[in-house]
Amino acid sequence: MSMTINKATVKRALAAHSWVGLVCAGLLYLICATGTALVLYEEWQRLEQPGIPETSSIEPEAVQRAVENVMASEVGQMPTTHLYVHLPTDALPRTTITTDTQAVHIDEEGSIVAPEENAWAEFLLALHYRLNLPAIVGMTIVGLMGAMMLSLSLSGVLAHPRIFRDAFRLRARRGDQTALADWHNRLAVWTLPFGIAIALTGSMIGLYYVSGYGMATSTYAGDTEAVTTAIFGAEPEVASDVANLPSVARVLGYMDANYPAVEPYYVVLHDPGTAGQHVQIIAEHPQRLIFGEYYNFDGEGRFLSTVGMSDGTAGQQIAASSYNLHFGNYGGLPVKLVYIAFGGLISVIVATGLYIWFAKERRRGRPRASAKAAWDGLVIGTPVMLAATLALRLSLGNAVPFEAVFWIGVAGCVGLSLLRSRSSRTGADRKDGPVHVERSSA
Amino acid sequence: MALISQFWLAVLLGVAGVFVLRVSWARPSRSVTLNILGWGNILAAAVLAIGAYGAWGLAVSALFVMGTALLLLAPSIVRRPSWKRRPLDSGARADPRQRQNLALGRRVATFAIAGPAALLAALLLALALRSIFAGVGGVEADANVLVLACVPVFWSILATALLLMEHRRMQLATLAVAAVAAIPITILAR
Numbered sequence: 001m002s003m004t005i006n007k008a009t010v011k012r013a014l015a016a017h018s019w020v021g022l023v024c025a026g027l028l029y030l031i032c033a034t035g036t037a038l039v040l041y042e043e044w045q046r047l048e049q050p051g052i053p054e055t056s057s058i059e060p061e062a063v064q065r066a067v068e069n070v071m072a073s074e075v076g077q078m079p080t081t082h083l084y085v086h087l088p089t090d091a092l093p094r095t096t097i098t099t100d101t102q103a104v105h106i107d108e109e110g111s112i113v114a115p116e117e118n119a120w121a122e123f124l125l126a127l128h129y130r131l132n133l134p135a136i137v138g139m140t141i142v143g144l145m146g147a148m149m150l151s152l153s154l155s156g157v158l159a160h161p162r163i164f165r166d167a168f169r170l171r172a173r174r175g176d177q178t179a180l181a182d183w184h185n186r187l188a189v190w191t192l193p194f195g196i197a198i199a200l201t202g203s204m205i206g207l208y209y210v211s212g213y214g215m216a217t218s219t220y221a222g223d224t225e226a227v228t229t230a231i232f233g234a235e236p237e238v239a240s241d242v243a244n245l246p247s248v249a250r251v252l253g254y255m256d257a258n259y260p261a262v263e264p265y266y267v268v269l270h271d272p273g274t275a276g277q278h279v280q281i282i283a284e285h286p287q288r289l290i291f292g293e294y295y296n297f298d299g300e301g302r303f304l305s306t307v308g309m310s311d312g313t314a315g316q317q318i319a320a321s322s323y324n325l326h327f328g329n330y331g332g333l334p335v336k337l338v339y340i341a342f343g344g345l346i347s348v349i350v351a352t353g354l355y356i357w358f359a360k361e362r363r364r365g366r367p368r369a370s371a372k373a374a375w376d377g378l379v380i381g382t383p384v385m386l387a388a389t390l391a392l393r394l395s396l397g398n399a400v401p402f403e404a405v406f407w408i409g410v411a412g413c414v415g416l417s418l419l420r421s422r423s424s425r426t427g428a429d430r431k432d433g434p435v436h437v438e439r440s441s442a
Numbered sequence: 443m444a445l446i447s448q449f450w451l452a453v454l455l456g457v458a459g460v461f462v463l464r465v466s467w468a469r470p471s472r473s474v475t476l477n478i479l480g481w482g483n484i485l486a487a488a489v490l491a492i493g494a495y496g497a498w499g500l501a502v503s504a505l506f507v508m509g510t511a512l513l514l515l516a517p518s519i520v521r522r523p524s525w526k527r528r529p530l531d532s533g534a535r536a537d538p539r540q541r542q543n544l545a546l547g548r549r550v551a552t553f554a555i556a557g558p559a560a561l562l563a564a565l566l567l568a569l570a571l572r573s574i575f576a577g578v579g580g581v582e583a584d585a586n587v588l589v590l591a592c593v594p595v596f597w598s599i600l601a602t603a604l605l606l607m608e609h610r611r612m613q614l615a616t617l618a619v620a621a622v623a624a625i626p627i628t629i630l631a632r
Contacts, residue, residue, distance in 0.1 A: 016605030150598035168464050170518035190511040193504055203594035211593045214565045230582040289497045315587030321497055331502055338505045
């Protein structure tokens, strides 16, 4: 199959592809590389704290005891506004309770075992989600990069009129720029559906502040919460009078009796211990892309409603599917491994894209040695520093300042690569120099 | 059980489709029949996968199709070129002393047009679409998700289209048309 795109359009598409690639490559590479590592988010947490008791399930009564134990441990403090119980899943077979001020692991009896220590996994999540920046800035930048990845996919397709015809043409052993271009193009073609899915879902999530602010301003008189309330449901009114804790055991029992086909993995207590408290269960639906459905219960443990993530409007189901489709947690470890492979390939596509540009520039007589050295430093430095911070976590513990170590380390790799490039160029100049002098003097 | 069989049949058809396309595109001349057969298999696989498990079925079966195609590239990694030729990047063609005209102002303007200006235009277009959608009785949740999905899609298309344009005036006119079309719809629909 060939496409009939005229040469001028192809040339301009290639220029647009290069232009967007040059502007976005650094951040895009960082986001792709960290996203690839983040696919194993749950597995990293298990690696960080290997000694925590694991179980495939926990009795509802034990969950009830655990909630009471955690609430009792916070008596005298500012009451928590939310309490999250993570129930054991295949990927993370642990029970963990998180409040506004702490996160603790729970054993099968409902006793507190140890504080949760997963600082590296959280650092990785924050790095990919918001580049360790404040959420509004960081997520927006990541969202912008996602949209630019879509743009790169579009201009990339337009720039290659023989994209299908050449789809299996990989001259990997040519050892020149053609091989590099073939790698870039072939990998890009065959990961195109994956790349578009990742970029679209990532930019939908990341550009929420832009899209949400636009909707809030134009439709909801500036109320940004109203935008998501329409999709994910509303929080009930707060009533701060003291009340007994809700019966989580009754709620879980109801789920077991009435929704046996779904798999609850989160219990969320809103305003626990107050008259306005209510309980939400988030349950996974097997063979669905949605992250789950919300099942709402009142403070007495009586079922109220579902939100509609599984059977509501198309928009609700699409919104609920975007997270799993992006992070690859909808088919167990096999799908995760495929996501790691494809994520790695997307990182290679970004890296080779810039190397193709450097090679073209060199052919045009503009070697761009410093820029290429900096790119070398970033391409190698990012995975190296991810591995180094993980090694520090495993050897020194949870308190390592991972953000500082990572960013300083990456900057160091870039600096080192620049120094090496400069010294090798200076060395080459010196080598040329004396030879020239000797010949002159002879 | 019937659903799982249907899903695996979809996977099988998708993988077979990739193999057929591999054969078709390796031929010296184009084979319309093989192309139709290959793409037809992939299309049938998508339909069957959606029929079995909806979006989940499509997502998982697509991973098989992409994975198969990438595996078919693997023999090329070890295959040596059958003939020698001068490497494309063996030497500089242009005069190294030649400096590229930086044209910084022009580049900043291009960035501003394809970046923030196009993003704003995309947001306005998405909000206008939301207004039209809500105006014809669309559900609020769907209307809001429409904006969340359309902003990145519109922006990426707009940015690419603007960068394909040769003249600055054409770029500005495109942005102006998008804004002029979107603003009244958004305001009127409030």
